[in-house]
Amino acid sequence: MEFTTKSFRRVAVVSVSGRIDTSTSSELETKLQDLMDEGQKNIILDFSSVEFLSSSGLRVLVTTRKKIRNSGGDIVLANASQRATDSFEIAGLDKLFKSYPDREAAIGAF
Amino acid sequence: MEFTTKSFRRVAVVSVSGRIDTSTSSELETKLQDLMDEGQKNIILDFSSVEFLSSSGLRVLVTTRKKIRNSGGDIVLANASQRATDSFEIAGLDKLFKSYPDREAAIGAF
Amino acid sequence: MEMANKRISVPAFHQNIETLCNKVQDAAVEAGFDDRTAYACQLATGEACENVINHGYANEGDGDLILTIKITQGQLIIELCDTAPPFNPSIYPQDEDWEEEDPPIGGLGLKIIHKVMDKVSYTRRNGRNYLEMHKTDPYPHLNSHWNSSKGRT
Amino acid sequence: MEMANKRISVPAFHQNIETLCNKVQDAAVEAGFDDRTAYACQLATGEACENVINHGYANEGDGDLILTIKITQGQLIIELCDTAPPFNPSIYPQDEDWEEEDPPIGGLGLKIIHKVMDKVSYTRRNGRNYLEMHKTDPYPHLNSHWNSSKGRT
Ligand SMILES: Nc1ncnc2c1ncn2[C@@H]1O[C@H](COP(=O)(O)OP(=O)(O)O)[C@@H](O)[C@H]1O
Numbered sequence: 442m443e444f445t446t447k448s449f450r451r452v453a454v455v456s457v458s459g460r461i462d463t464s465t466s467s468e469l470e471t472k473l474q475d476l477m478d479e480g481q482k483n484i485i486l487d488f489s490s491v492e493f494l495s496s497s498g499l500r501v502l503v504t505t506r507k508k509i510r511n512s513g514g515d516i517v518l519a520n521a522s523q524r525a526t527d528s529f530e531i532a533g534l535d536k537l538f539k540s541y542p543d544r545e546a547a548i549g550a551f
Numbered sequence: 552m553e554f555t556t557k558s559f560r561r562v563a564v565v566s567v568s569g570r571i572d573t574s575t576s577s578e579l580e581t582k583l584q585d586l587m588d589e590g591q592k593n594i595i596l597d598f599s600s601v602e603f604l605s606s607s608g609l610r611v612l613v614t615t616r617k618k619i620r621n622s623g624g625d626i627v628l629a630n631a632s633q634r635a636t637d638s639f640e641i642a643g644l645d646k647l648f649k650s651y652p653d654r655e656a657a658i659g660a661f
Numbered sequence: 662m663e664m665a666n667k668r669i670s671v672p673a674f675h676q677n678i679e680t681l682c683n684k685v686q687d688a689a690v691e692a693g694f695d696d697r698t699a700y701a702c703q704l705a706t707g708e709a710c711e712n713v714i715n716h717g718y719a720n721e722g723d724g725d726l727i728l729t730i731k732i733t734q735g736q737l738i739i740e741l742c743d744t745a746p747p748f749n750p751s752i753y754p755q756d757e758d759w760e761e762e763d764p765p766i767g768g769l770g771l772k773i774i775h776k777v778m779d780k781v782s783y784t785r786r787n788g789r790n791y792l793e794m795h796k797t798d799p800y801p802h803l804n805s806h807w808n809s810s811k812g813r814t
Numbered sequence: 815m816e817m818a819n820k821r822i823s824v825p826a827f828h829q830n831i832e833t834l835c836n837k838v839q840d841a842a843v844e845a846g847f848d849d850r851t852a853y854a855c856q857l858a859t860g861e862a863c864e865n866v867i868n869h870g871y872a873n874e875g876d877g878d879l880i881l882t883i884k885i886t887q888g889q890l891i892i893e894l895c896d897t898a899p900p901f902n903p904s905i906y907p908q909d910e911d912w913e914e915e916d917p918p919i920g921g922l923g924l925k926i927i928h929k930v931m932d933k934v935s936y937t938r939r940n941g942r943n944y945l946e947m948h949k950t951d952p953y954p955h956l957n958s959h960w961n962s963s964k965g966r967t
């Protein structure tokens with residue numbers, strides 16, 4: 442798993458690539474927590490290059506979503522890969538995360 | 552000259568391609584006025600495919616900028632082509648329009 | 662009927678799960694599954710492995726993950742074996758207290774396994790857990806992998 | 815010294831300006847100018863043409879735009895001829911009342927022409943306006959277009 446972050450006025454875009462599983466999900470959790478600690482209210486996850494997303498990753502996302510929404514922000518998906526989309530759907534979490542077809546649409550929605 | 556428009560929550564992106572000159576600038580002016588009439592406060596001009604920009608086009612942009620700023624909005628550039636950039640600079644108008652390296656950066660700035 | 666068996670054993674470390682998932686992905690493609698079905702199979706395998714490491718063995722690396730894959734035409738049987746204490750994952754988890762806006766963050770692993778696989782069965786033999794997961798190609802007519810090789814002979 | 819002349823005449827309609835601009839662009843490239851310098855030349859030409867149509871002729875199409883381009887090594891001479899009433903665009907416009915936040919929207923055309931071209935001169939002869947604009951390659955050593963063809967002979 443690798444990620445890069447780009448911060449805008451109202452939102453930060455985190456692009457994640459590779460496998461989000463039990464051996465990498467805590468790294469993602471730390472990254473997202475860091476962004477919140479820096480005062481980022483809103484996060485977009487660019488999951489276009491996610492090749493694997495297990496329940497460990499999903500748990501991190503659900504937990505982060507709860508925290509960020511409690512502080513008045515939101516975390517959404519942009520351009521999610523078929524595999525990431527399938528993981529959300531299989532786990533029954535597809536309705537929990539707003540999902541945008543591309544980064545622009547997601548950035549423009551905040 | 553051709554254009555396409557994409558509207559987001561706080562801003563509309565107008566992508567212009569081809570020549571903006573005396574035979575096309577009034578069409579651009581109408582398009583920008585229409586957006587303002589529809590209630591768009593902010594406009595991003597994606598000038599990545601602009602091949603020619605004459606004083607007629609620049610006049611439209613300066614006039615539109617004045618109107619849109621009077622109503623509390625702004626009009627900025629994204630990803631301007633070298634030629635568009637040169638026209639602004641030659642005319643001494645380069646400092647008048649904020650210019651972003653790409654559409655995402657511009658959208659994320661509103 | 663053509664049939665292929667693959668076996669691979671790795672020490673039960675998180676980092677080794679990927680290797681097993683990749684084996685399942687390749688086997689599923691070999692069985693003629695499309696990529697989404699193949700992904701679903703490796704996802705279920707990953708969940709089963711995560712559970713053995715996180716809940717089965719006392720510590721990471723305390724035992725092995727032994728994967729056996731049986732490939733037949735349009736069908737995959739994935740068997741995961743471990744030497745951790747007995748646990749039966751074939752019991753389908755209940756969704757009752759699921760609130761859409763605030764879903765429980767536990768229980769996703771078993772949910773995924775059962776959602777994705779056609780049949781999940783469990784046996785304890787000789788101090789080992791055997792989890793067997795079956796998947797049949799949901800689109801057998803679209804995936805001509807086996808059919809076309811038959812056609813050629 | 816090598817030298818090429820091109821002449822083209824079009825009725826004074828807005829839509830015909832592009833054709834003249836393209837001729838200048840091509841000629842500038844032929845003279846060895848880089849694309850930005852070539853663009854500056856076609857931009858100045860476009861401004862001159864716009865002015866003749868908008869301010870010179872009473873109506874669009876009331877006369878012609880006659881463009882003559884002289885190409886020499888690293889230099890371009892662009893001559894625009896029209897039969898509209900006399901007007902001398904070679905006088906450099908003043909920038910005095912320029913406010914950065916609220917620039918005047920008139921006067922940009924002449925400003926661009928003078929900013930871009932090295933020399934701008936005007937003659938009235940036989941009831942015609944002749945605007946001559948000179949441009950010398952600002953980067954003669956970078957653009958080996960002519961130099962290299964010399965080198966080859
Ligand atoms: N291999 C296993 N060995 C022991 N307990 C297990 C095993 N797999 C699952 N469990 C138990 O079942 C529960 C549900 O598992 P699962 O659905 O994967 O969710 P999670 O791992 O998030 O709790 C676990 O919390 C654990 O108590």
Ligand SMILES: Nc1ncnc2c1ncn2[C@@H]1O[C@H](COP(=O)(O)OP(=O)(O)O)[C@@H](O)[C@H]1O
Pocket residue numbers: 606865866868869870900901903907919920921922923924925
């Ligand atoms: N070819 C021309 N014939 C007559 N008047 C001209 C001509 N070119 C320019 N002018 C005059 O000079 C003024 C400045 O021209 P210009 O700098 O191109 O700006 P603009 O066209 O925006 O007014 C024009 O408004 C016009 O009065």
